[in-house]
Structure formats: C-alpha cells, structure tokens
Amino acid sequence: MADTTREAARPVLPAASAGPKRAAPAPRGPRLSRRLTPWLFLVAPLALLLTFTYAPIANMIAYSFTDWDGVSPELSYTGTGNYTELLTRSELFEVFLVSGYYLVASVVQIVLALYFATVLSFDVRFRHFFKGVLFFPYLINGVAIGFVFLYFFQDGGTLDSVLGLFGADTDHAWLGTPFSANTSLAGVSVWRYLGLNFVLFLGAIQSIPGELYEAAEIDGASRWHQFRHIIAPGIKPVLSLSVILSVSGSLSVFEIPYIMTGGATGTETFVIQTVKLAFQFNKTGLASAAAVVLLLIVLAVTWVQRRIVPDEKVDLV
Numbered sequence: 078m079a080d081t082t083r084e085a086a087r088p089v090l091p092a093a094s095a096g097p098k099r100a101a102p103a104p105r106g107p108r109l110s111r112r113l114t115p116w117l118f119l120v121a122p123l124a125l126l127l128t129f130t131y132a133p134i135a136n137m138i139a140y141s142f143t144d145w146d147g148v149s150p151e152l153s154y155t156g157t158g159n160y161t162e163l164l165t166r167s168e169l170f171e172v173f174l175v176s177g178y179y180l181v182a183s184v185v186q187i188v189l190a191l192y193f194a195t196v197l198s199f200d201v202r203f204r205h206f207f208k209g210v211l212f213f214p215y216l217i218n219g220v221a222i223g224f225v226f227l228y229f230f231q232d233g234g235t236l237d238s239v240l241g242l243f244g245a246d247t248d249h250a251w252l253g254t255p256f257s258a259n260t261s262l263a264g265v266s267v268w269r270y271l272g273l274n275f276v277l278f279l280g281a282i283q284s285i286p287g288e289l290y291e292a293a294e295i296d297g298a299s300r301w302h303q304f305r306h307i308i309a310p311g312i313k314p315v316l317s318l319s320v321i322l323s324v325s326g327s328l329s330v331f332e333i334p335y336i337m338t339g340g341a342t343g344t345e346t347f348v349i350q351t352v353k354l355a356f357q358f359n360k361t362g363l364a365s366a367a368a369v370v371l372l373l374i375v376l377a378v379t380w381v382q383r384r385i386v387p388d389e390k391v392d393l394v
Contacts, residue, residue, distance in 0.1 A: 137368055137369065138365070141362060141365035144362045145362045152362070159366035162366075172345050172347050173328070175345065175346050176330065178263040179326070179327040180324065186323065189267070190274035190275040193211055211275050214268055214272055220336055222265065222333065223332065230252050252342060253342065255343030258342045262334050265333050266330070278312060278319070285308065325378065328371065328375055329348050329371060331349060334349060351367040
C-alpha cells in the first residue's frame with residue numbers, strides 16, 4: 078500500500094524529446110530573393126563595365142585585323158598584316174625611347190613622394206598646409222596644366238624671367254631640342270603626379286600602428302631606422318602598386334606632350350603616334366593593332382614586376 082502511495086505522489090515528467098527541434102525551412106521565395114539581391118545591385122556597374130570597357134576592347138581587337146579607315150562602312154579582313162607592319166617598321170617602336178625620359182621622371186617622382194610622405198607623417202609644423210600644396214596639382218585639369226607650362230617654357234616666358242632675376246643666361250629654347258623638350262615635359266609630369274603618389278604613401282604610412290613608433294623611440298631608434306624597419310616594410314604593397322602605375326604611365330604618356338608640342342621636336346610618344354595613325358592618316362586598323370600591342374606590353378611589364386616583387390602579407394604587429 079505504501080509503495081502504491083509513493084508512486085502516485087511522484088510528479089509526472091514530460092516525455093524527453095528525441096532531439097533538438099529543427100527550424101522550419103524558409104519559404105522558397107524569400108531564399109531566392111536573398112540570393113538575387115546582391116546581383117541586382119551589381120547589374121548597373123556590370124552593365125557600365127561591359128558597355129564602356131570590355132565591348133570597346135573587343136571592337137579594338139576586331140578592328141586590328143582589318144584595314145578599316147575609321148570612316149568607310151566597309152572593311153576587309155587582313156589577318157595579322159597590321160601586326161606584321163608594326164613589327165617590321167622600326168620607326169613605329171623608336172618612339173618608345175621617349176618613354177625613357179618619363180621612366181626616369183617616375184623614379185624621381187616616387188622618391189620625392191616617399192620623402193615628403195615620410196616627413197609629413199610625423200608631427201611637423203604646417204604639415205596640413207604642405208599636404209594640400211603637394212596634392213593640389215593633381216586636381217588641376219591636364220589641358221590647363223599643358224597650356225600653363227607652355228607659356229612657362231616659351232622664349233622669354235616665366236622661366237626665363239625668373240632665371241634672368243638671378244643673372245642666368247635665358248637664351249635657351251626649352252622646347253627647341255629633343256633633349257631639353259623631353260626633359261621639360263617629364264618635369265611637368267613629375268609636378269603633376271607627385272601628389273597622387275604622395276597621398277598613396279601617406280595613407281599607407283598612417284595605417285601603421287602608432288605603438289611601433291613609440292616602441293622604436295623608447296629603444297632609441299632614429300628617424301632613418303624607423304623608416305627602414307617600420308615604414309618601408311609596412312608600405313611595400315603600396316610601393317609596388319605605385320611602381321606599376323608609374324611604369325604603365327611612362328609607356329602611355331599622351332596628354333601633356335600632345336598639348337604642349339603635339340609630338341614635335343622629338344617628343345612624340347607611342348600613344349600620340351597611334352592617335353595620328355587613326356585620325357590623321359585614317360589607318361584605324363593599324364592604330365588598333367598598335368593599341369593592342371601597347372596593352373600587351375603593359376600587361377607583360379606588370380607580370381614581370383609581380384614575379385620579381387611578389388605581393389607578401391605585411392604583419393608588423
């Protein structure tokens with residue numbers, strides 16, 4: 078009797094569930110909507126990219142195998158004739174020698190940008206003012222820069238007037254010989270694009286943790302040692318990017334020499350020559366082949382640079 082009473086007094090426990098309950102699957106409609114939403118945001122950018130980048134490149138490649146003059150609705154297929162002409166006419170590639178001036182100028186530009194970015198990343202008086210001064214030329218339109226420096230380098234212009242104040246000989250045609258003209262134009266490119274590299278380097282330097290500088294100062298490291306062991310390794314990816322942009326820019330210079338000299342006096346670049354082939358001599362097919370060759374050269378230089386200096390993960394902390 079007592080056992081029966083104890084069994085009746087026991088609380089009745091709910092039956093244990095066999096396992097965790099699974100959430101009900103979301104309806105098929107909302108799941109499909111979540112998958113399609115990112116692609117809906119990409120429709121407009123991809124459409125613009127295909128329309129204004131890849132479609133023109135495809136047309137350019139197609140035109141490079143024809144003799145189209147850019148005006149006539151009819152064109153005929155010539156195979157690799159345009160590329161054969163480019164490779165057999167040495168004068169079409171001699172203009173790449175002009176790119177050497179801009180390549181040297183890009184080295185000077187990177188060195189100056191890195192120097193100013195390093196100095197102005199520390200606590201220097203009027204550093205914000207100097208940042209604006211260095212970056213301002215990059216904001217100016219290239220056509221305006223070309224006309225300003227055209228008057229700057231002309232005979233009896235601004236440069237001659239300034240040199241005359243110091244008693245220097247001003248009887249010199251700055252744009253009259255190939256060497257002086259290319260040197261002057263390369264100097265203009267340094268002045269204009271210095272700000273871009275400066276901003277890239279400055280942003281990379283400021284992204285380095287400040288604790289590293291504090292620890293280096295406690296250990297007695299000088300500014301040079303901080304640059305060598307902290308700044309230089311920390312900005313290596315950005316420096317590699319800047320080198321690629323500088324080399325490709327040196328090979329495809331167009332704006333400043335075209336405005337200031339029109340390619341005269343030995344200042345014609347490969348891009349200026351390509352434009353003349355297309356719009357002055359009506360050889361759009363040959364010009365398209367030249368553009369394709371330039372694109373392949375830039376890609377090859379970029380690939381070689383990536384092989385020589387591969388991207389490495391930078392971990393300074």
